[in-house]
Amino acid sequence: MVTTSRRAMLKGTGAIAIAGALGAPALVRAQDKTLRIGHLGVMSGPEASWGLVNKYSALATAEMYNKRGGVEIDGDRYRVEIVSVDDRNDPRLTVSGAERLMGEEGLRYVIGPNTDTTATSVRPIAEKNNAIYIPYAFDKALYSPPAENAILGMIASYQTARAMYRIFYDQRDVRRVAYIARNDSDGLYQRDEGVKVAKKVGFEIVAQDIYEPTITDFFPVVANIVSLEPDVIIMSAVAPAHCPQIMRAAREMGYTGLFSAESAQDIKIINEIAGEYGNGLVSIGGASTPEIRSEYMDEFIEHYIGVAGEWNDEAGTKAYALEIILATLQKTGAAGIDDISLYKAAIPEFSMKNPFLKEDATVTYVGMDDFGQLRQIGVPMVLTETKDGEFTTLAIAGVAS
Amino acid sequence: MDQVLVNGAILAASYALIALGITIIFSIMNVLNFAHGQMFMLGGLTVYWVMTELELPFAVGLIAATVAVGAIGMFFEVFFFRRVIRSATREENTMLLAVGTALLLENIALSLFGEKHRGIPPVISGVHRLGDAFIPSNRLLVFVVSIALIALVLIVVNYTKTGRAMRALAQDRTATLLMGVDAHRISMIGFGLGAALAGVAGALLISVSGINAGIGNAISTKAFVMIMIGGAGVVSGALLGAVALGFIEAIGYAFIPGSVTYLLIFTGLILFLLIRPQGIMGKPWG
Numbered sequence: 001m002v003t004t005s006r007r008a009m010l011k012g013t014g015a016i017a018i019a020g021a022l023g024a025p026a027l028v029r030a031q032d033k034t035l036r037i038g039h040l041g042v043m044s045g046p047e048a049s050w051g052l053v054n055k056y057s058a059l060a061t062a063e064m065y066n067k068r069g070g071v072e073i074d075g076d077r078y079r080v081e082i083v084s085v086d087d088r089n090d091p092r093l094t095v096s097g098a099e100r101l102m103g104e105e106g107l108r109y110v111i112g113p114n115t116d117t118t119a120t121s122v123r124p125i126a127e128k129n130n131a132i133y134i135p136y137a138f139d140k141a142l143y144s145p146p147a148e149n150a151i152l153g154m155i156a157s158y159q160t161a162r163a164m165y166r167i168f169y170d171q172r173d174v175r176r177v178a179y180i181a182r183n184d185s186d187g188l189y190q191r192d193e194g195v196k197v198a199k200k201v202g203f204e205i206v207a208q209d210i211y212e213p214t215i216t217d218f219f220p221v222v223a224n225i226v227s228l229e230p231d232v233i234i235m236s237a238v239a240p241a242h243c244p245q246i247m248r249a250a251r252e253m254g255y256t257g258l259f260s261a262e263s264a265q266d267i268k269i270i271n272e273i274a275g276e277y278g279n280g281l282v283s284i285g286g287a288s289t290p291e292i293r294s295e296y297m298d299e300f301i302e303h304y305i306g307v308a309g310e311w312n313d314e315a316g317t318k319a320y321a322l323e324i325i326l327a328t329l330q331k332t333g334a335a336g337i338d339d340i341s342l343y344k345a346a347i348p349e350f351s352m353k354n355p356f357l358k359e360d361a362t363v364t365y366v367g368m369d370d371f372g373q374l375r376q377i378g379v380p381m382v383l384t385e386t387k388d389g390e391f392t393t394l395a396i397a398g399v400a401s
Numbered sequence: 402m403d404q405v406l407v408n409g410a411i412l413a414a415s416y417a418l419i420a421l422g423i424t425i426i427f428s429i430m431n432v433l434n435f436a437h438g439q440m441f442m443l444g445g446l447t448v449y450w451v452m453t454e455l456e457l458p459f460a461v462g463l464i465a466a467t468v469a470v471g472a473i474g475m476f477f478e479v480f481f482f483r484r485v486i487r488s489a490t491r492e493e494n495t496m497l498l499a500v501g502t503a504l505l506l507e508n509i510a511l512s513l514f515g516e517k518h519r520g521i522p523p524v525i526s527g528v529h530r531l532g533d534a535f536i537p538s539n540r541l542l543v544f545v546v547s548i549a550l551i552a553l554v555l556i557v558v559n560y561t562k563t564g565r566a567m568r569a570l571a572q573d574r575t576a577t578l579l580m581g582v583d584a585h586r587i588s589m590i591g592f593g594l595g596a597a598l599a600g601v602a603g604a605l606l607i608s609v610s611g612i613n614a615g616i617g618n619a620i621s622t623k624a625f626v627m628i629m630i631g632g633a634g635v636v637s638g639a640l641l642g643a644v645a646l647g648f649i650e651a652i653g654y655a656f657i658p659g660s661v662t663y664l665l666i667f668t669g670l671i672l673f674l675l676i677r678p679q680g681i682m683g684k685p686w687g
Contacts, residue, residue, distance in 0.1 A: 241518030273520035388589035
């Protein structure tokens with residue numbers, strides 16, 4: 001019988017390990033370096049989908065880069081790692097989460113959070129720790145001087161409204177609009193900004209109702225609005241969970257007009273809850289409708305499904321954050337990983353091909369018109385309309401500068 | 402006005418199922434079940450799973466939700482609450498345990514069903530008119546089933562031996578034990594019944610508004626408001642609280658400009674509790 005001593009066994013294992021390390025492809029060894037990116041957002045409670053979609057998008061993007069050997073910065077390859085914290089949409093938890101990510105962990109780039117209140121609470125921590133963060137909140141003060149560490153990750157509701165309302169007025173003969181807003185700072189802010197745009201366009205505003213975020217039955221709320229016979233019901237800061245409920249309640253009471261949401265929605269939820277009443281919703285989407293998306297977007301969707309279990313259209317607007325952080329760091333070089341002043345300096349000249357669109361388009365930083373400085377990711381503004389259980393592309397625009 | 406009354410009646414019927422469940426648990430065990438909303442949520446998600454994954458009809462989902470959530474309630478009573486009540490020296494311990502079970506159920510649901518809102522198509526489609534009011538068939542079904550279930554629960558509580566034992570336990574625990582009632586068994590059944598009512602309410606309402614893993618706290622808050630209005634631990638109080646909240650909501654959304662309905666409800670509730678802390682029908686807290 002052949003026996004192996006313990007010493008021989010250890011020697012053999014060591015030799016195999018060394019041989020493996022030396023023989024491994026350069027690509028794998030290069031991934032010893034890690035680039036850690038933070039994610040802070042609401043991932044539990046009624047708004048869980050907002051933060052989770054951010055997280056899943058970042059994880060899917062990181063997986064795509066890591067599969068190719070990591071992101072290359074200054075000739076070195078970095079494995080991308082996402083460090084995620086749930087703030088439960090509570091500013092107190094947002095503050096402790098930001099302290100942990102930006103302070104204790106020393107991360108300089110953080111995706112999130114998701115609402116005006118939580119994003120505002122991050123500002124002093126980001127400034128103290130010299131960190132950049134990418135909120136999905138629309139309060140202009142976050143992105144306007146003297147604030148300079150926040151970069152808006154998507155198209156703001158008031159920017160969407162300008163394009164959307166013009167289409168309503170010119171192409172759909174809309175004249176009478178009714179607002180129904182979620183009763184929190186985001187909902188009321190988006191409604192007020194939307195009303196300003198609506199007045200400029202020349203709409204008659206027939207209602208400005210609100211509802212509690214904890215609502216479980218929209219029938220009583222919507223009954224009022226339907227009786228006023230608007231041409232479009234505009235749902236300010238509406239969560240994907242609430243949008244189809246409003247649509248179904250209104251349609252069941254005989255409403256035949258349009259709906260609009262200046263935030264991204266989810267077609268699966270619309271189909272499940274609104275069903276046959278799901279047509280006629282105009283909302284903002286990502287570059288994910290089949291007619292405009294690139295092969296890279298297909299790959300992103302595949303990875304997203306791998307991470308999250310199923311696709312969520314909302315991810316089409318949130319696919320850009322990590323892509324642009326990594327692409328900007330490639331411009332700044334490795335020094336930018338720890339020094340955000342280099343990142344800020346790179347913003348004005350930054351430009352990359354939009355990887356998610358079929359057609360040739362670029363992504364830059366924008367925001368001069370609304371914020372007075374380039375503090376917004378210039379994602380394309382894709383307006384979609386629901387038809388027979390699918391999102392169809394209604395128009396593609398963008399924020400000019 | 403017709404629409405307001407119809408909305409109020411439908412809201413009240415579904416709220417009554419929720420309030421009945423939480424008040425049965427409170428009256429028998431003196432436990433404020435903070436996980437009641439999460440049990441509602443699990444009931445809805447069970448129906449979703451049965452209909453979308455197993456492709457079985459709604460009725461099967463409704464039964465599955467009732468049984469599954471009722472069983473979870475019994476499990477909680479036997480393995481968690483019974484032990485804590487026996488060993489704890491402070492009443493707050495059961496409240497903390499209830500909060501813990503709420504978080505547990507919420508996170509399990511989040512892991513199993515994800516973050517998305519889940520819904521099912523209306524069980525029956527079509528819309529009826531009653532005067533000037535619209536009544537979708539599906540909401541009418543929910544209303545009728547809710548009323549039937551409430552009647553069934555009232556019959557069980559008032560006219561069966563187990564129901565009488567539950568009421569006796571709620572009125573005087575020591576005297577009930579002296580009469581030879583198996584308090585452990587009755588508590589387990591009571592907790593299971595309360596949980597099952599939350600589950601069946603969620604199972605019905607998923608066909609109206611859908612359910613997500615995070616909806617529990619909102620439901621629990623409404624349940625607390627209802628039993629605070631009607632009186633904690635009293636079945637008639639829970640029903641009264643549900644009717645009051647249903648109609649206040651419907652009237653408020655229809656007639657108060659800007660719909661500050663819930664602001665007024667909570668303000669009114671605070672003032673009401675200052676005058677009558679035990680609720681309209683209930684015994685005083687503690």
